[in-house]
Amino acid sequence: MTDAANPCPVTGVFARLARDRGGNTLAMIAAAIAPLMAMVGGAVDMSRSYLAQARLQQACDAGVLAARKRMGSQAAVTGEVPQATGEIGQRFFNVNFRDGAYGSTERRFTMSLEDDFGISGAASIKLPTTIMRLFGFEELPIAVACSAQINFSNTDVMMVLDTTGSMAQTNPGDSASRISVLRSTVRDFYAQLAAASGPGTRIRYGFVPYSTNVNVGSLLDDSWVVNQWTYQSRTLATTLTSTGTTTYNANWQTISGTVTSEPYQTYPATYRAPTSETGSASYSCDTPAPASTATTTTTLISTTTEPFAGPPAGTRTIRHYRQIIDGVSYSISRSGTTCRITKSTYAALTREYDQITDPVNHTSSQWLYQPVTLDVTNWRNDAAGCMEERDTYPITNYEDVDLSRALDLDIDLVPTATDPRTQWRPMYPGIVYARAMRWNGTGSFSKAPVTTTEDYVNPGAGGFAACPARARKLGTMTAAQVDSYLNTLTPAGNTYHDIGMIWGGRLLSPSGLFAEENGDVDPGRPTARHMIFLTDGVTDALDLSYGTYGVEPLDARRWDGTQPQSLNQTVENRFAVACAEVKKRNITVWIVGFGTSLNPVMRSCAGEGRYFEANNADELTATFATIVKNLSKLRIER
Template structure:
């Protein structure tokens, strides 16, 4: 045992021994230092790894969403997103382990992803922390700001045809594609954003009349028409023929006959030339004569001559039924039939009464169109009809206005400086008819001698020349379905109902569709009070989508937005050929495209089932022209445009 005194000495000696004591204390102090340094190092690695993983996740959902068509999620979209993730965050980066990525599309068109993994610790292992988990989430979706979209849609006759390989017609495919576009934008619309849609169906004119204020329409307008110019009387008379002739029933002898029906576009409703290789009628045998006593007791001779007809080849005819042009081919295969021509000595007396001859002057005639204006409280055109003395017996005829318009004053040539019709924003002056629009009324318009004779001098005659609006069931003066101003669409079914009313008919005049698409969309024109700013006070992104299935295709004897070109000749100094008029309208189309883009409008162009020509490509805003050869491609194109109009953003 140690004594108490000796023990006290040992403790005092230990207290004075600094070397050993310092080592123990230093070792104890190292543990918190290692914790601080190791924690900072490892936490820094975790932070960097998680930041890079988040960036890779964001890139993945952006890439996946950007590759989608509309809101349809496909395997290739998922693959695209995963490729971007692994490119930006390769396996083992920063020593990470067990990386797992889940990436999926949602019903609203958004794409969400989660990524997880772990990262091993270094110095923190001393404290029992071997690894730290990594978890990130991300989401990409289209967000649509205040947006106006104006559709300029080709509804010409060729839209009734299907593209090769498609079961449905082009117009059916167009309706489906527009609905898909609507779905995409509506899913991308952010809360509070105002999205409006407008439509301009076009062919030979546009149906915008009832969208206009009545002060913007003329009170009187001149049409190539006719007016009564008195009557004369031709006295009646009696004539007597000593004989009567009639044919017996036709009897088939040999050969076959076949009738084949098919449809033609309404704008091409013309029968091809007959293709008969044999078409002969010959007498068979000699004339047979027999005694015949007529009703007056006079005896004479009845004669009979047999006939034989041989036909081989085809004849063609067209008719319009149910809004369609029906081509009928009658195909003869060495078809032989016979009949007999009989003449009897039976006198026939024909007596006619006095005939009233109705004289007409075919010339430009000015009509009072004020009844179409009405007196609606909102100041808009009311529509309706006017009465005009046009019937063949000088009686009045009620002529309805369907809503299409004739354009205001224009110029000839390609210097459009003074062309009021091509001024997008000019508001009509009620006291200046040059600046106002005019009701399109093809049933007031008459040809001068025929639909293919274009003589300007007035004609005085008793003949009833062709009414242009009545010709070929109205297919030479087509008015498409009513245009729609920009407005919100509350339901998909409402849009579907509107699209269902678009029917194909008429020729292709791109210029008139585009100028009115621009007018209805412009923030500084006739609808500036509605278009300048959104209803929520915010700015507006403006887009025009121009879809056509063909190149410019006009006719000089079709009534269009510039009257009856065969006689009115407002776009040219003289009568043009079809090719010349096509070139005139194409040049105007190019000028209107440029003017629309200068208004800050993004112009998208889709060539559907037709070539994306240089003219169509140049019409579009750069990088905004597309070609779709079938219904599936059209649907994908509309969806792609919708995705580009909406703004792709990371939202989580």
């Protein structure tokens, strides 16, 4: 029976259901499941893509860094990229992002060489999706770019270059002399650094050519040089005059007969290398000529005398001779590297001539050899620029050097105008004599004065007081300026390594003579300081030399021959002390032996990995390229 007041009782059930919220949650979840899956899937796939992109970027960076390092800096000079550059870059990329990493496909990596010799790279992959493929996104393309360049911080480079006589020699296998190879190598070194330096980077160069001494006068203030100095010299004691004779032949006349000359033979001259640092190469004709068959008969025809007006007045004696030559003779001459033998045939060649004897005055000078004190205030005009060192002492304990006495080894000490001990002294080779050494090699050194008519050895005239090309303090230079400077280098003199190290340190130090110029230009970019020390020989000091410590056996400032150490050992020990002082200034020392082996002192000075031995031009070029690599820093650019 139906209730008239409630005609549809089911309606109440649906109303209660409509008011019940418990079923709505299921419906909402069902409606949101698809967007949620898309969000989660996107997050998962994007996370994978970020990981893959980061790894791909690392691989790209590794590839261009390896390629740029392999290419080095020589490409800036030769214009040629080493063949293995691309291969090595690809190899490093492949190792850092392996094929199929993260499920990727279509891995690609390309590199290109830029105008500034940087290497740019581009890498790409396709990364398959996992969940997002349900929504139509099957893969994600990923691409990165990278670039590597060799760059320098602000850098000061001091070239300390051996320009002794042996640099004129040519190493086996080379076609140019050592000095020519050095010039070419330094030019290439400059080009490599110039190519690698970035905008805003300051690279300065300085040069210290050294041999028996260094030429630094043009770099010194007037107040750094003494006003007077004492030299091992001589003064005229008296003039001696005596009378004698002189004889000479004159008035040749051909009377009869003939002589004919013709080429007989040619052959290459024998090359003779220098026997010392101060010597020079020569050629000789060692193959003798055939024996001569010519005979010469000389007959006195007459003797006459006549008054000679002089001075001195006296009698002239004239002897008239007849000479007859018959037969064949041979003579040898040399033109360059070719020897020539000439054959001369004489057919009763008859000549007459006068032999004349005249009175003559012979004048000789008697010299007092002794130390002489001179005014040297005009040294800039009178001297070449090489300097004698300031005060020092003979060191017996090199583990405990007193720099308050060895002022030459205190590389930062600025001279005091009122203290001659701290000042330098100009060299005057023309007035210095090695008392009492004779030119024939006899004699001995005498600290005591000597009065004599003999001419003792003048080191300047004997080639024992070489003053090399002017040193150049640090400054920016163009390629043309570098080239012009290198052309001033001339081989001469003996090998004194210590004075090269001392002045190289003085000109490079940020806290010494040129502190205002050598300090860091930017506190945020400290200057890197490097000394490149090149030599082609072992220490070769000579007691006869007039050098930076005067005539050593006579001036006895650091050595006089009475110490247990030789002069060479003294030079090397002081080199070691100077090197240690240089490195205290945070200067990196590189030492290169060119055509020679480096001794333990030099190897210890540079330290492991910073000394090199190059036997020829190619090895020297490779050595300097290695130094450039070590001076530079590889940089990733983005």
